[in-house]
Amino acid sequence: MSVLMESLGESAIYLGDLCHHPPHFEHLDWISSFETDPQVTLESRARLFEMAVQKAALVICPHATYPGMGRVRRVAGGYAWKAAGGASNGG
Numbered sequence: 001m002s003v004l005m006e007s008l009g010e011s012a013i014y015l016g017d018l019c020h021h022p023p024h025f026e027h028l029d030w031i032s033s034f035e036t037d038p039q040v041t042l043e044s045r046a047r048l049f050e051m052a053v054q055k056a057a058l059v060i061c062p063h064a065t066y067p068g069m070g071r072v073r074r075v076a077g078g079y080a081w082k083a084a085g086g087a088s089n090g091g
Contacts, residue, residue: 002048004057011057018044020063025049025072025081049079058084 003014018041019025020032028045031038052059052072060069061081070083 002044004051006055011055012060013048013052013055013057014060014062015048016062018048019061022061022064022081022083025079026075026077028078050074053079 001016002018003016005012005014017034020034024030024045028042028049031041035041049072051057053074056071058069059072059081062068064070064081064083067084070081072079072081074080
């Protein structure tokens with residue numbers, strides 16, 4: 001389950017199990033063996049990552065290393081993750 005939270009003009013998106021590793025931001029098509037419906041996963045990632053960009057949302061990725069929160073930006077071929085106060089996954 002993923003959750004969009006909004007308050008006072010700010011947004012945050014909790015990704016839950018939608019993203020297991022920060023490289024999933026650049027490789028939307030990488031599917032975990034735990035996925036029960038890969039097509040829904042692909043569509044959901046694309047929709048939520050784009051929403052994160054549009055809303056400049058804080059993204060909470062519980063499977064990422066500490067701090068597990070960051071921002072998503074659009075890059076050639078997909079998206080990139082930049083951890084809050086940390087490193088990015090490229091782009």
